[in-house]
Amino acid sequence: MPPENAQMFLYLSELLGRPVVAAAGARLGRAVDIKVHLGELYPKAGTLVLRRRSEKKPRSLGWAHVDRLDKRAIVLRPGAEASLGELEVGPDEILVREDLLDKQVVDTQGARIERVNDVHLLLAHGELRLAHVDFGISGILRRLGWLRALDAAWRWLFGAPIEEHLAAWKFVQPLASDPKRNLKLNVSLRRFHGMHPSDIADIIEELDQANRSTVFRALDTETAAETLQEVDPKLQLSLIETAPPEKASDILESMEPDEAKEFLSDLPDEKKDRLIGTMERPYREHVEKLLKQKEGTAGGIMTTDFLALGRDQTVGDAVEAFRKAFHPLETVAYIYVTDEERKLAGVVTVRHLILCGREEKLGALMNDRVIAVEATDDVGAVTDIFNKYKFLAVPVLDADRRIQGIITLQDIIQETAEEL
Amino acid sequence: MLGEALKRRWKGLLVFLAVMGPGIITSNVDNDAGGIATYSMAGAHYGNQLLWTLIPVMLALVIVQEMSARMGVVTGKGLSDLIRERFGVRITVYLLFGILLTNFGNIIAEFAGVASSLEIFHVSKFVSVPASALLVWLLVVKGTYRSVEKIFLFACLFYVTYIISGFLAKPDWTAIGTSLARPSLDFSPGALGMVIGLVGTTIAPWMQFYLQASIVEKNIAVRDYKHSRLDVVTGSILVTVVAGFIVLTCAATLFKAGIRVETAADAALALKPLAGRYCSALFAFGLLNASLFAASILPLSTAFIICEGMGWENGVNKRFSEAPQFYGLYTLLVFLGAAVILLPRIPLFRVMLISQVVNGLVLPVVLVFMLILINSPKLMGAYKNGRALNVLSWITVAVLAVLTGAYVVSLFA
Numbered sequence: 001m002p003p004e005n006a007q008m009f010l011y012l013s014e015l016l017g018r019p020v021v022a023a024a025g026a027r028l029g030r031a032v033d034i035k036v037h038l039g040e041l042y043p044k045a046g047t048l049v050l051r052r053r054s055e056k057k058p059r060s061l062g063w064a065h066v067d068r069l070d071k072r073a074i075v076l077r078p079g080a081e082a083s084l085g086e087l088e089v090g091p092d093e094i095l096v097r098e099d100l101l102d103k104q105v106v107d108t109q110g111a112r113i114e115r116v117n118d119v120h121l122l123l124a125h126g127e128l129r130l131a132h133v134d135f136g137i138s139g140i141l142r143r144l145g146w147l148r149a150l151d152a153a154w155r156w157l158f159g160a161p162i163e164e165h166l167a168a169w170k171f172v173q174p175l176a177s178d179p180k181r182n183l184k185l186n187v188s189l190r191r192f193h194g195m196h197p198s199d200i201a202d203i204i205e206e207l208d209q210a211n212r213s214t215v216f217r218a219l220d221t222e223t224a225a226e227t228l229q230e231v232d233p234k235l236q237l238s239l240i241e242t243a244p245p246e247k248a249s250d251i252l253e254s255m256e257p258d259e260a261k262e263f264l265s266d267l268p269d270e271k272k273d274r275l276i277g278t279m280e281r282p283y284r285e286h287v288e289k290l291l292k293q294k295e296g297t298a299g300g301i302m303t304t305d306f307l308a309l310g311r312d313q314t315v316g317d318a319v320e321a322f323r324k325a326f327h328p329l330e331t332v333a334y335i336y337v338t339d340e341e342r343k344l345a346g347v348v349t350v351r352h353l354i355l356c357g358r359e360e361k362l363g364a365l366m367n368d369r370v371i372a373v374e375a376t377d378d379v380g381a382v383t384d385i386f387n388k389y390k391f392l393a394v395p396v397l398d399a400d401r402r403i404q405g406i407i408t409l410q411d412i413i414q415e416t417a418e419e420l
Numbered sequence: 421m422l423g424e425a426l427k428r429r430w431k432g433l434l435v436f437l438a439v440m441g442p443g444i445i446t447s448n449v450d451n452d453a454g455g456i457a458t459y460s461m462a463g464a465h466y467g468n469q470l471l472w473t474l475i476p477v478m479l480a481l482v483i484v485q486e487m488s489a490r491m492g493v494v495t496g497k498g499l500s501d502l503i504r505e506r507f508g509v510r511i512t513v514y515l516l517f518g519i520l521l522t523n524f525g526n527i528i529a530e531f532a533g534v535a536s537s538l539e540i541f542h543v544s545k546f547v548s549v550p551a552s553a554l555l556v557w558l559l560v561v562k563g564t565y566r567s568v569e570k571i572f573l574f575a576c577l578f579y580v581t582y583i584i585s586g587f588l589a590k591p592d593w594t595a596i597g598t599s600l601a602r603p604s605l606d607f608s609p610g611a612l613g614m615v616i617g618l619v620g621t622t623i624a625p626w627m628q629f630y631l632q633a634s635i636v637e638k639n640i641a642v643r644d645y646k647h648s649r650l651d652v653v654t655g656s657i658l659v660t661v662v663a664g665f666i667v668l669t670c671a672a673t674l675f676k677a678g679i680r681v682e683t684a685a686d687a688a689l690a691l692k693p694l695a696g697r698y699c700s701a702l703f704a705f706g707l708l709n710a711s712l713f714a715a716s717i718l719p720l721s722t723a724f725i726i727c728e729g730m731g732w733e734n735g736v737n738k739r740f741s742e743a744p745q746f747y748g749l750y751t752l753l754v755f756l757g758a759a760v761i762l763l764p765r766i767p768l769f770r771v772m773l774i775s776q777v778v779n780g781l782v783l784p785v786v787l788v789f790m791l792i793l794i795n796s797p798k799l800m801g802a803y804k805n806g807r808a809l810n811v812l813s814w815i816t817v818a819v820l821a822v823l824t825g826a827y828v829v830s831l832f833a
Contacts, residue, residue, distance in 0.1 A: 102509055112733070114731060140509055143508075143509050209639070212496075234639065
C-alpha cells in the first residue's frame with residue numbers, strides 16, 4: 001500500500017463494484033457510485049455510495065472515512081459504520097455513475113458531443129478527485145474486461161498500445177440525462193461561454209429537445225442571438241419558444257430589426273404579440289412597422305436601421321447621431337437628409353462626414369438626385385435597381401415620400417440566394 | 421362557427437402532413453425482399469392456413485411501433501442511446517452485436533432480392549449485385565439519397581398489383597373467412613418457422629431502431645404526438661393489408677397449382693391473373709425496388725445505431741475523417757452483404773426466409789428492452805405505458821417467446 005500522501009490515478013470502472021470493508025474486516029456492501037460537488041477545476045468526490053445486498057436503498061459515506069484502497073476492497077477507518085447515511089444529491093452535485101457514465105457530454109475543446117466510456121480519478125492526499133473523462137475505445141474495452149487481452153494483441157501487431165482518449169475535466173460540459181433535473185445543471189453550464197456560437201449551434205442541433213432548451217437558456221443574450229442565427233432554421237422556432245418571454249425578446253432585440261421580423265413572422269400570432277409586447281419601445285415600433293409590410297415587396301425585406309437628419313443639421317450632428325444610434329447599424333454607407341415635412345430630400349455619404357468640416361450643413365453637401373423605391377414595389381424591381389446603380393443601400397419611401405427604411409445590398413443577396 | 425371548425429380541421433391536416441413520414445416510410449421498407457419472399461412462400465406452401473396469424477401480428481405491430489414513436493417523441497433520443505444510458509456499456513455492446521448480425525442477415529437478403537429479381541431479365545448476379553451495392557453506397561455517401569427516397573416510395577405503389585391480382589384470381593372467399601375465424605396451427609418445424617418468419621418480417625427488430633431514429637430526426641414536438649401516432653398506425657395497417665394480399669394471392673394461384681417457391685420466377689406467377697405473361701417483369705420490378713429501397717436504408721440505419729450506442733460520431737452530413745467508424749461500418753455492411761450473395765449456388769429465396777426467421781427470434785429480446793425503458797417514469801414521465809398496454813405488450817412478448825422456444829425444440833426433436 002502506497003503512503004498516505006502519494007498520488008495515484010484510477011478509473012471509476014476499477015472502483016465500482018469493489019467491496020467496502022470496515023476496519024475490523026466486516027463487509028458493509030459494494031461501491032456503486034461516487035458523488036461529486038461540481039464547481040472546482042478538479043471537483044472533489046466527497047461521498048462514496050454503497051449498497052448492501054439486502055437493502056434496496058443505497059447508503060452514502062463521506063470519503064474521509066476511507067482509510068485505503070486495498071487490492072480488492074475499499075477499507076474504512078475504525079468507527080466509519082456509524083456515519084453511514086441516506087443518499088441525498090444537493091444542487092451542483094452529481095452522481096458520477098448515474099449522471100455521467102455512459103451519458104453524452106460536450107467536449108468544449110473539440111466542440112463535439114461525446115459519450116463517457118469511463119471516468120479517470122485522482123487519489124491524492126486522501127482525497128478523491130475527478131481528473132479526466134475517457135471517451136476512447138479503451139474505456140469501453142476496460143469495462144467489458146477485454147482491455148488487457150486486446151491491448152496485448154494490439155501491441156504485438158502494431159508495436160504500440162491502444163491509444164487512450166482522455167479529456168481533462170475542465171473541458172467537459174455535462175448534460176442533463178433526466179429532463180426534470182435540468183434546472184440543477186443550469187448552474188454548471190458555464191463552460192459553453194467560451195465556445196464559438198457556430199460550434200454551440202452544431203452541438204445544439206445534435207442534442208435532444210430537453211437539453212437543447214436548457215443549454216439555450218443558459219447562454220447569455222448575445223451568444224444566444226448569434227447561436228440562434230447559426231442553428232438549423234427548423235430548430236430556431238422551437239428554441240425561441242422554450243426561452244422565457246423576457247429573455248426571448250432580449251435575444252430578438254440584439255438582432256437586426258429585419259432579422260427579428262423574419263423570426264416573428266413565422267410565429268403563431270399569440271406568441272408573436274406576447275414577444276413584441278415585452279420589447280423596448282423604439283425597437284418595438286421598428287419591428288411592428290416591418291411586420292405590417294407585405295411579403296415579396298420592398299417593405300417586406302427592408303430594415304429600419306438607418307439614419308435620417310434634417311437639412312439644417314450639420315456634419316457634427318450627423319457624427320453625433322451616428323455615435324448614439326441605438327444599435328450597431330447594418331449599413332453605414334449613407335445618411336439620409338429630409339426636408340421640413342420629413343420627406344426625403346437627399347443623401348450624404350460617410351465620405352462627406354470624414355472629409356468635410358463639422359460646421360457644414362447637410363443640406364448644402366447632399367446629393368439631391370436620390371434613387372429610391374416605394375414600400376409596395378416588387379422585390380424584383382429593387383434587385384434591378386441594385387444591378388443598375390451598384391448601390392450599397394437604397395431608401396424605401398411611403399406614398400408621401402417619407403423614408404420608411406432601407407434595403408441593403410446584403411438583404412438583396414440573401415433574398416436572391418433564397419430563390420435559387 | 422363552421423368556418424372556425426373548418427380552419428382548425430385544415431390546420432390539423434397540415435400538421436399531420438408535416439409530421440407524417442417516418443411511420444409510412446418504415447412500413448414500406450418493411451415490405452422488403454425478405455418480406456415479399458416470406459409472404460409469397462407462406463401463401464404458396466401453406467395456402468390460407470396461416471393467413472389468420474397476420475391479424476394478431478398487425479395488432480402487435482401497432483403496439484410496438486406506437487411505443488417506438490412515443491419514446492422517440494418524448495425522449496428525443498434513439499433506442500440504442502436509451503439502452504446505453506439505462507443499461508450500461510456491457511449489455512449494450514452485446515445487444516448491439518446481436519442486432520448487427522441480425523441486420524447483416526437482412527442486408528444479405530436485400531441483395532438476394534436484387535439478384536433474384538434481375539435473374540428474371542437474365543442479368544447475372546455477378547453483374548447485378550456488385551453494381552447495385554456500388555449504386556446504394558454512392559447514393560448515401562454522396563448525399564443524394566433523400567431525393568431518391570421519394571422515387572422509391574412512389575414505386576411502392578407496385579403492391580397495389582397484388583391487391584388487384586388477388587381479386588382477379590377469384591380466391592375462395594368463404595374458405596378465407598373460415599381460416600380467419602377458426603385459426604389453426606400445426607406444430608411442425610416448417611409451419612412454426614414460417615410463423616416466426618411472418619412475425620419477424622412484419623415486426624423486424626431493425627424497424628424499431630429505425631422508426632425511433634427517424635422520429636427523433638424530425639424533431640416532432642410532444643404536442644404533435646397524436647399526429648405521429650396516426651402516421652404509425654396507418655403505416656402498420658397498410659403493411660399488413662399488403663402482406664395479407666400477397667399471402668392470399670399466392671394461395672389462390674401458386675398453392676392451388678402446387679408450385680413451390682424457390683426462385684423469383686416461381687413467385688412471379690402469382691401476378692399472372694393481372695399481368696399475364698408480363699407477370700415476371702412486373703414482379704421483378706417490384707422486388708428490385710423493394711430490395712434497393714431497403715438496401716439503402718438498412719446498412720445506414722445499422723451503422724447509425726451502432727455508432728450512437730458506442731458514442732462514435734455518425735451521420736451522412738459528416739466527412740469520412742470525422743466519422744470513420746460510421747462510414748467504415750456502413751461500407752463494410754454494404755459490400756460484405758453483397759459479397760455473400762456472390763457465393764456460388766446460394767439459394768436466394770431460402771436466404772431471404774432464413775433472415776426473417778432470425779428477425780423473429782431476436783424480436784422478443786428487443787421488445788423486453790423497449791418495455792423496460794418505456795415504463796421508466798424518469799424517462800417517459802406522464803407518457804409511460806398504461807396498464808392495459810403493458811398487459812398486451814407482455815402477452816406479445818410471452819407468445820413470441822413460446823413460439824421461439826417451440827421452434828427451437830421442434831428443430832432438434
